[in-house]
Amino acid sequence: MVTPALRDDRGSATIEMVLLVPAFMLLLMMLVMGGRLALAHQSVQSAASEAARAASLERGADSEDRGLAAAKTFLSDEGLECSAVDVTVDTAGKASEPGVPDQFVDATVACDVPLADLALPGIGGSRSVSATASSPIDTFRER
Incomplete structure (x- = not known):
């Protein structure tokens, strides 16, 4: 016969939280990093388009x-902080x-997005995001 002292579940919720909270925080920080990189890529792509358009319209x-x-x-x-x-x-x-016909102006923009403030293990410094338009x-056109 098993005594009630061996079935005691006190403290198991604390142990589960100690194990799950760091994993949840790591997942949350990785989502923040992915969002930051996605927004940076969108901004860099738009900046490349703006640069190519401005250079193609300039006559001088x-x-x-x-x-x-x-x-x-x-x-x-x-x-965007680069x-x-x-x-x-x-x-x-x-x-x-x-x-x-078929002449183009090409523009390439590269930005190093800082990620050190996220404090993710194994990911530090910055990641480079680039785009061409x-x-x-x-x-x-006239000369």
Whole structure:
């Protein structure tokens, strides 16, 4: 016969909570990290589109500068905190003669999203998010 002292369940809920709370917190922080990276990717994609469009619309020789400024302004307006931002605008398509179809301006934006404040084990520092966009150059543009 088993005595009631051997069936005592006191303290089992505490042990379960001690085991489950850290796992739940880790899952919650990973969801926050995924959301932060998804929002950063969306903002970086939009910044690349803005840079390509601004550079393709610029008529003068400062197309690359206009694209760089547009991307950095868009990222600051979005409030995206990047530890490092790299914007590359390729305006080689603008060197073609007017009337040549299928010429594009390409823009690539890369952002290092800081993740150190989440304190996830094995994940520290930052993750790089990058995107590339193209914008067509007007075939019948003037010089």
